[in-house]
Amino acid sequence: MRDILDRLLDWQRHGVACALATVVRTSGSAPRPIGTSMAVSADGEVLGSLSGGCVEGAVYELAREAIAEGVTLGDAYGIADGDAFAAGLTCGGEIEVQVRPLGAAEYAVLRELAALRDAGRPVALTVPLGDGAGTGPGRDWSLATPDRLPDGPVGEVARRALSDGTARTGAADGSDPACTGESAAHLVVPFVPPLRLLVYGATDFAGALSRIGRFLGYRVTVCDARPVFTTTERFPDADEVVVQWPHRHLESIRGELDARTAVCVLTHDPKFDVPLLVRALRSPVGYVGAMGSRRTHADRLERLREAGLSRLELAALHSPIGLDLAGSSPEETALSIAAEIVAARRGGSGAPLGALSAPIHGAAFGAPAVVTAVPAGS
Structure with a gap:
């Protein structure tokens, strides 16, 4: 989301309707981390990328549907099955995407976020995800800063995200962030000064x-x-x-x-x-x-x-x-x-990817890198 924020605000200034698609969960060798976003305008323009091309077409259509119906939608994309042209991740992982039309309330939060970012202040966007599938109506977006954290477990998720600059999900009740039902998972996307x-x-x-x-x-x-x-x-x-x-x-x-x-x-x-x-x-x-x-x-x-x-x-x-x-x-x-x-x-090992048993992108995004022996001559 960080790389498309300014263009999103430019769309808003010009009255362009759009929907924001965001990766809210990943598993396996997912191509992009949680918090990655792609925006689609009502006239078909696209900002950003979610998967390097694997599922963009399907997400594009979902975003156009969300704009037309004015509702938040969601879907999960994994390994493509028998249809060679089906939306899927050939890398073997799975991503879950939430698609939300942006209105006045969301843009007000994004403008404040951009102002804090431009002032060099660490800030994080906190997005309630609705039900566990990411298809619920969602609730109000909010901002978190080091001196203004949300109450409860979500505040701890925001604190960690602001500390290391990595987007995270967390449940408001402190339970497993991957849980389903009414536990109200949150996505926290930090905007911090450059490394x-x-x-x-x-x-x-x-x-x-x-x-x-x-x-x-x-x-x-x-x-x-x-x-x-x-x-x-x-x-x-x-x-x-x-x-x-x-x-x-x-x-x-x-x-x-x-x-x-x-x-x-x-x-x-x-x-x-x-x-x-x-x-x-x-x-x-x-x-x-x-x-x-x-x-x-x-x-x-x-x-x-x-x-x-x-x-x-x-x-x-x-x-x-x-x-x-x-x-x-x-x-x-x-x-x-x-x-x-x-x-x-x-937390990478510095070893060749061919010698690792961990997911390729998992290792890149901080999962433990497990090195396996490669037989001589293999």
Whole structure:
């Protein structure tokens, strides 16, 4: 829903009637996560995608029906059966979709949501789903913020969604969110500020990492104490270029750090990286990585121990930084680092998908990744 919000509001300003189709539950290897939305206008225009093409045609027709009848509808889509053209997910999973015509009440909530998002405030849209099949009439939409959470179990679901930026469902009575009947499941879709990537060391690797960080939707900061190297011209993809000693910069923004922040230390110089890593590893950031050879890593660990870091604190350090892709160029190295950051955030193993027994998309969206042995020569 995040990627189509502005276009939805543009439709509203121009009086375009539409319905919003949203994935409210998934199982198995579903192609898109809960909270993914597609909008269909009365004149047939489409915004967004629910499944990469598998069921869009069927959802499109359901949305046109919802607009015509002015009611909330729902359906589930799974593996296609004997009809090769039936709506189904060839990936083997199932998604449940709710389709709701948008009216004045919904648009009022969406306008407030957009205003809070534009002000940089974390906010979540809470959508009651009606009965367990997602076909009930629904009730009023509402917004949740860190200082204004709903009462009861749904408030806890909203708190978690705002914390990690992941959409969730939950039942108002605290029971299994997949339950049916009158338990009134809710969908909570967070709109939070961008993930943050702090890159220390004004090198070619930093330039490549800032490019891929921006591509992944991070707000990228490049920081180095050397003004001749730390310029916006050298790092056009960074949102912010700072000339400052790295550890002093991190200390200055300590109150802004959280689990959605990644710190990458590319300085190769103990006078920069040791005081920086001491502070980073004692902060609430979600990822800390440092570049260097294995010899550099061993020397760095010794210096960090001498600085007082515990074994538990050192265990959080990703060093040498990145996954083993056998690459060497700045771009290949940046890809390796970015892959490790994503794996750390999502709980991925970093193993080849062909060696996993867990659902492909389940692993991507945070399900445990189970590695199975692959016989030699198979």
